[in-house]
Amino acid sequence: MSITGTGGAPARPTVSFELMPPRNPDAAPKFWATARALLAARPDFVSVTYGAAGTDRATTRQVVQTIARDTPVLPIAHLTCVAATRDHVTEVVREFLDAGVRSFLALRGDPPAGQPDWTPRPGGVNSSEDLIRLLQQVEAVRCGESPASALRGATRPLTIAVATFPGGNLAAGTTPAQEVERLLVKQEAGATFAITQLFYEASTYVDFVERARTAGVTIPILAGVLPTTEPRRLHRVAELTGVPVPVRLTSELEALPEDERHAHGMRASIALARDVLDAGAPGLHVYTFNNAAPALDLLEGVHLGGGAQIASDLAGGPRVGEPLRDVARVDGP
Numbered sequence: 001m002s003i004t005g006t007g008g009a010p011a012r013p014t015v016s017f018e019l020m021p022p023r024n025p026d027a028a029p030k031f032w033a034t035a036r037a038l039l040a041a042r043p044d045f046v047s048v049t050y051g052a053a054g055t056d057r058a059t060t061r062q063v064v065q066t067i068a069r070d071t072p073v074l075p076i077a078h079l080t081c082v083a084a085t086r087d088h089v090t091e092v093v094r095e096f097l098d099a100g101v102r103s104f105l106a107l108r109g110d111p112p113a114g115q116p117d118w119t120p121r122p123g124g125v126n127s128s129e130d131l132i133r134l135l136q137q138v139e140a141v142r143c144g145e146s147p148a149s150a151l152r153g154a155t156r157p158l159t160i161a162v163a164t165f166p167g168g169n170l171a172a173g174t175t176p177a178q179e180v181e182r183l184l185v186k187q188e189a190g191a192t193f194a195i196t197q198l199f200y201e202a203s204t205y206v207d208f209v210e211r212a213r214t215a216g217v218t219i220p221i222l223a224g225v226l227p228t229t230e231p232r233r234l235h236r237v238a239e240l241t242g243v244p245v246p247v248r249l250t251s252e253l254e255a256l257p258e259d260e261r262h263a264h265g266m267r268a269s270i271a272l273a274r275d276v277l278d279a280g281a282p283g284l285h286v287y288t289f290n291n292a293a294p295a296l297d298l299l300e301g302v303h304l305g306g307g308a309q310i311a312s313d314l315a316g317g318p319r320v321g322e323p324l325r326d327v328a329r330v331d332g333p
Contacts, residue, residue, distance in 0.1 A: 014044040014222070014283025015304050020290050021048060021059040030290075035063075037292040039071050041305050044283065047105050047161075047195075050078035057092060065099050076161060077101050079135075080109030081125040086134070089125045093138045103159040105195065106131040110171070129189040132160050136190055162191040164221065166199055166208035170242025176204075180211045183221075193220040195285050198237070200228070200246050202275035209280075223281040225273055227294030228253075229265035266294065270301030277302060 017038050022031040038046065046067060050060045060077060067075040077096050081089050096104070106128045125131055139158055143150040164183045168175045174182065183194055199205055209221050228234060231253040234245045249268060253261050273284055284304070288295045299305050 013277055013281065013304065015041065015299060016043050016045045016047065016222070016283065016285045017295060018047045018049065018285065018287050019063070021063045023059075034288075034290050034292045035067070038288065038295060039067070039073050041296060041299060043073060045074040045076050045103070047076040047078060047285070050080055050107075057095075061095060061099055061101075064096070064101055068100055074103060075101070076103040076105050076159070078105045078107060079131065080107045081127075081131045081134075082109040084125065086125050089131070089134060090138055093135055094142075097138065097142060102156045103161070104135060105161045105163070106135065106191070107163055128162050129185055132162070132186065132189040132191060135160055159192045160190060162186045162194050163197065164194040164208075165197045166204050167197070167243060169197070176208055177211065180208070180215050180217065183212055183217050184215055187217055187219050191219060193222060195222045196224040197241060198224050198226040198243055198287055200243075200249070200272065202272055202279060205276050205281065206279045220282045222283055222285045223273075223276045224285045224287060225269065225276075225298070226287045227266065227269045227291075227298050229262045229269070229294050231261070233289065262294070262297075266297050266301060269294075269298050273298060273302045 019031075019035060019038070022028045035046075048060050048063050048067070050057065064075040064077045067073060079089075079092065079096070084092075108126070108128050108131070125134055135158060139153060143153045162183070164186075165172075165174065165179045166176060168179055183191075186194070196205060196208070205223050212221060226234075226237065228245075228249060231250050234250055234253075237243070238245050249265075253265055256264055277284070284298075284302070286295045286298060
């Protein structure tokens with residue numbers, strides 16, 4: 001079943017990317033070159049990650065501010081809360097709101113590394129639902145403090161996305177059915193839409209969405225996909241996320257010469273993306289790992305723009321976000 005737009009025409013699926021801020025000044029030029037290429041694809045939004053315990057706090061804010069200032073693309077700021085005090089999270093939220101950020105991805109985040117006995121702080125912000133409510137509370141206080149803030153809030157309401165795990169969340173020990181329940185709780189807390197963790201079988205996404213709709217989840221559930229072109233990255237992602245990579249896929253990639261892996265991996269990724277879009281996914285959220293080529297080739301493969309369009313843009317057409325060429329700092333403005 002397809003989604004239809006005005007006049008009954010099929011609505012174009014959304015396109016979005018995840019970007020990871022540069023970790024040091026030396027990496028900034030390469031990061032912004034990648035960002036320019038991705039932004040030229042005219043995505044509906046880009047999400048900007050936020051390091052564990054806020055380690056990329058200033059850099060994330062600067063990247064989000066730059067994209068908001070220099071491009072027509074909506075930036076969404078990742079925000080984590082685990083292991084942070086309520087006052088600290090409130091301060092970070094205020095900083096983002098002061099910078100003009102109106103869209104967030106509310107994440108619990110990972111517990112501190114190397115602390116197996118760590119427990120959440122009493123009265124802290126210990127879940128994505130807590131974080132959603134805190135975002136709303138801070139926004140309400142700001143609107144009460146200033147008529148201008150209230151007007152901005154009325155014309156540009158907060159957008160709060162959340163993560164969901166269609167195959168279950170290994171770190172939290174949840175099953176897909178439990179993740180449906182968690183998503184319903186996040187929706188009731190005020191989430192606007194959800195982005196899935198990556199998956200490798202279309203049925204993982206389709207079955208999860210069907211369960212979620214039956215349970216009463218009504219918010220859009222955006223399909224998060226990873227271009228499967230590099231076996232080493234796939235193994236690393238499996239370690240980080242707990243999502244197992246199909247053995248057949250990694251075996252096939254590792255058996256190929258390096259110059260043939262990209263094309264083979266893209267065929268698998270494009271087939272997956274087509275299947276979830278055909279099943280009614282509202283769009284694709286591409287986990288780029290700051291590598292533009294696979295992400296753009298994936299879009300090209302599902303006819304949502306990408307490689308050919310970007311080549312044309314960079315050859316002489318209008319360059320979205322041109323001022324980004326001059327941004328190389330990774331500290332705050």
